[in-house]
Amino acid sequence: MTETNVKPFNLDFDLVTGLSKSTKSTKRHLSKMKGMYADDAAFAAAVQSGDPLVYEFYELDLPETSGNLLFGTSIVYPGKVGNEYYMTKGHFHTILETGEVYYCLSGEGAMLLENPEGDWDLQRFIPGQAVYVPPRYAHRSINLGTEPLVTFFTFRADAGHDYGTIETKGYRKLVIEKDGKPEIIDNPKWK
Secondary structure, eight states, X not given: OOOOOOOOOOOOBOTTTOSBTTSEEEEEEGGGGTTSSSOHHHHXXXXXXXXXXXXXXXXXXXXXXXXXXXXXXXXXXXXXXXTEEXXXXXXXXXXXXXXXXXXXXXXXEEEEEEOTTSOEEEEEEOTTOEEEEOTTXXXXXXXXXXXXXXXXXXXXXXOOOBOHHHHHHOOSEEEEEETTEXXXXXXXXXX
């Protein structure tokens, strides 16, 4: 029998996200989403009764320079605040002319899109479907189902994130559950 120089598999990855265990992770509990939901009383009650984990995302830790692509996985958990579905905070890119692609791995949801001029759209997430976020659009993932919504995303590494605009103004539209189905409504808090 001859000896071979075979290296063992590197099993240093997460079976849920598919990313290296050394990948940067960010977790957002409900308390970090103050002002994002329309029903302040339901928000306060949910934070008081356990401050649930709403979403988390994992990004490969690469230099944020032009020419690189950042990518990772986002997981939005099922749940609601009042009648409004769990969602990500949402963001613009600091370099506003940046597009982004999301690919749904599992779960059911939607991507809410809005540009500074007021145009908006809602794209459905189902497993195996990609959603393209055009340049100049803020975007927010929303879990409309009963299982975690897991998506893969990628964008130019130097694009940056502008969460402040969303924290200050919000989105013009919200997605709520009405009669057991998602419905789009005007945001009563939009500034």
